[in-house]
Amino acid sequence: MTTPAEIRPADGKLGVLLPGLGAVATTFIAGVEAIRRGVAEPVGSVTQLQTIRLGKRTEERVPRIRDFVPLAALDQLVFGAWDPIPDDALESARVAKVLEDRDIEPVAAFLQTIRPMPAVFDPDYVKRLHGPNVKTGRTKRDLGEQLRDDIRRFMAEHGCDRLVMIWCGSTEIFIAPGPAHQSLAAFERAMEDNDPAIAPSMIYAWAALKEGVPYANGAPNLSADFPALHELAAANGVPIAGKDFKTGQTLIKTIIAPGLKARMLGLSGWFSTNILGNRDGEVLDDPESFKTKEESKLGVLEHILQPDMYPELYGNIYHKVRINYYPPRGDNKEGWDNLDIFGWLGYPMQIKIDFLCRDSILAAPIVLDLALFLDLAARSGMAGIQEWLSFYFKSPLHAPELYPEHDIFIQHMKLKNTLRHLMGEEQITHLGREYYE
Numbered sequence: 154m155t156t157p158a159e160i161r162p163a164d165g166k167l168g169v170l171l172p173g174l175g176a177v178a179t180t181f182i183a184g185v186e187a188i189r190r191g192v193a194e195p196v197g198s199v200t201q202l203q204t205i206r207l208g209k210r211t212e213e214r215v216p217r218i219r220d221f222v223p224l225a226a227l228d229q230l231v232f233g234a235w236d237p238i239p240d241d242a243l244e245s246a247r248v249a250k251v252l253e254d255r256d257i258e259p260v261a262a263f264l265q266t267i268r269p270m271p272a273v274f275d276p277d278y279v280k281r282l283h284g285p286n287v288k289t290g291r292t293k294r295d296l297g298e299q300l301r302d303d304i305r306r307f308m309a310e311h312g313c314d315r316l317v318m319i320w321c322g323s324t325e326i327f328i329a330p331g332p333a334h335q336s337l338a339a340f341e342r343a344m345e346d347n348d349p350a351i352a353p354s355m356i357y358a359w360a361a362l363k364e365g366v367p368y369a370n371g372a373p374n375l376s377a378d379f380p381a382l383h384e385l386a387a388a389n390g391v392p393i394a395g396k397d398f399k400t401g402q403t404l405i406k407t408i409i410a411p412g413l414k415a416r417m418l419g420l421s422g423w424f425s426t427n428i429l430g431n432r433d434g435e436v437l438d439d440p441e442s443f444k445t446k447e448e449s450k451l452g453v454l455e456h457i458l459q460p461d462m463y464p465e466l467y468g469n470i471y472h473k474v475r476i477n478y479y480p481p482r483g484d485n486k487e488g489w490d491n492l493d494i495f496g497w498l499g500y501p502m503q504i505k506i507d508f509l510c511r512d513s514i515l516a517a518p519i520v521l522d523l524a525l526f527l528d529l530a531a532r533s534g535m536a537g538i539q540e541w542l543s544f545y546f547k548s549p550l551h552a553p554e555l556y557p558e559h560d561i562f563i564q565h566m567k568l569k570n571t572l573r574h575l576m577g578e579e580q581i582t583h584l585g586r587e588y589y590e
């Protein structure tokens with residue numbers, strides 16, 4: 154045993170603030186409410202279902218994670234959102250068509266109570282979207298201050314003890330970090346100057362961190378991932394996590410690729426294509442938003458396979474990712490992967506994957522886990538980038554001198570070992586010689 158961290162208790166209400174009340178956010182909220190009413194199981198949620206082994210295998214100590222670390226319970230959660238589209242969560246869930254009426258109707262009255270606050274939104278950053286429920290302000294700083302007011306008002310009106318914010322908004326156009334992002338002073342000056350380098354998602358992240366609210370980014374746009382906001386998170390002692398929920402095709406990619414690498418099998422090509430017809434697909438049909446997503450999806454293989462270390466196996470991979478907007482499919486995406494691999498003496502083989510997945514069904518439990526784990530991190534005094542939450546992301550935030558860890562099995566072990574560390578339990582190394590001595 155080591156010394157456990159000092160963790161403040163998870164008393165009172167935890168407000169979950171969601172910029173973006175679309176498919177993912179409404180599927181998350183409706184699901185939590187159904188689980189609270191005892192009519193659904195939290196499938197896909199590590200915090201709710203997974204166990205954690207403590208000590209030696211012979212000790213048989215395997216509590217559920219939620220019984221091991223002090224997490225907020227689902228009954229303590231309250232929800233708030235911003236969206237340029239004024240639909241309440243009920244209407245938005247119906248438009249998203251992720252859930253069937255039989256799952257929406259029992260929680261309809263509850264969903265109706267969640268109405269989006271006016272958004273900080275600018276169609277220059279999300280080209281395919283237009284909505285009237287938007288804030289106006291002279292500068293981006295003004296808009297950020299309005300969000301801070303919203304955060305404080307929400308906290309008071311709902312009697313929350315603590316808050317977390319999770320970006321479930323659309324993917325914004327690609328923006329590379331520039332001078333405005335290098336320090337907090339430069340960032341705040343750029344907000345005053347209405348610098349185009351400041352996208353709406355950055356303004357939300359800034360407002361959250363200013364208010365001491367942990368922030369996670371479920372989309373691939375930068376949002377909080379640059380030195381200025383890393384600096385603010387560290388200075389205010391606030392945890393941050395991101396980017397881009399790891400669902401569908403990339404989830405499968407980070408499950409398969411570590412296995413091929415473990416067996417030292419070669420890879421010459423990986424072609425991935427998707428068809429999807431939800432609003433996210435429509436936004437990603439815009440080349441500038443797609444570029445943000447593409448960057449996020451492409452990085453994964455290189456970091457897992459390490460072509461520099463294994464040039465004979467992975468030095469010449471053709472990796473292509475396509476997303477095609479195809480309305481008939483709605484949220485029910487189809488992702489195809491073709492892998493050209495090779496084995497002993499270079500003999501080629503192929504693997505085909507056809508994943509008929511449901512994006513928001515895979516994303517909703519991630520939102521729940523992130524809300525609860527970020528709150529745990531904040532109560533444990535963990536500030537800045539939470540690399541142990543990489544498990545949930547396609548483009549995990551990482552310290553500038555490190556490469557990101559994409560291998561889902563390493564990410565998973567890191568997550569669980571972080572929980573053991575927080576609670577003063579031994580790390581599990583899987584050495585296990587003592588069982589045979």
Ligand SMILES: NC(=O)c1ccc[n+]([C@@H]2O[C@H](COP(=O)([O-])OP(=O)(O)OC[C@H]3O[C@@H](n4cnc5c(N)ncnc54)[C@H](O)[C@@H]3O)[C@@H](O)[C@H]2O)c1
Pocket residue numbers: 172173174175176177178235236237238249272273274275279282284320321322323324325353354371372373397398399400401431432433436511512513515516
């Ligand atoms: N579903 C998944 O599996 C998955 C996986 C990884 C990432 N994501 C990302 O999560 C995000 C949400 O996905 P979705 O399927 O719910 O999309 P969606 O289009 O259904 O919902 C996004 C919502 O965000 C709103 N929005 C856009 N700009 C906003 C702003 N500035 N402020 C507040 N609201 C804003 C839109 O009006 C829309 O209602 C997308 O960026 C998507 O790329 C989703």
